[in-house]
Amino acid sequence: MAERKLKAPEELTWRDLEVGGVITDAGNACLRRTGDWRAEKPVIDKEKCSKCGLCWLYCPDGAIRALEDGYYEPDLFYCKGCGICAKVCPREAIAMREEEEA
Numbered sequence: 365m366a367e368r369k370l371k372a373p374e375e376l377t378w379r380d381l382e383v384g385g386v387i388t389d390a391g392n393a394c395l396r397r398t399g400d401w402r403a404e405k406p407v408i409d410k411e412k413c414s415k416c417g418l419c420w421l422y423c424p425d426g427a428i429r430a431l432e433d434g435y436y437e438p439d440l441f442y443c444k445g446c447g448i449c450a451k452v453c454p455r456e457a458i459a460m461r462e463e464e465e466a
């Protein structure tokens with residue numbers, strides 16, 4: 365068996381990764397229910413919402429969707445509960461609430 369030379373972290377590339385991670389077909393993220401990882405979920409108060417769209421713009425997962433009436437809502441199938449939407453909301457219309465137990 366050949367001896368492997370260890371590399372410093374800054375020298376590593378994706379080709380150096382060990383086999384065994386979850387690697388599947390490209391473009392299948394829509395099949396993963398990433399919202400199940402969440403401990404808190406965003407709740408939007410439409411009375412306070414100005415429909416500015418900053419929550420949609422800053423969501424790192426694209427888990428905020430625009431509704432036909434101009435309001436926004438979290439897509440809880442994908443929302444991981446990071447709270448960025450609540451932090452960027454200028455009217456404090458989004459509150460993070462603890463996820464209920466199933």
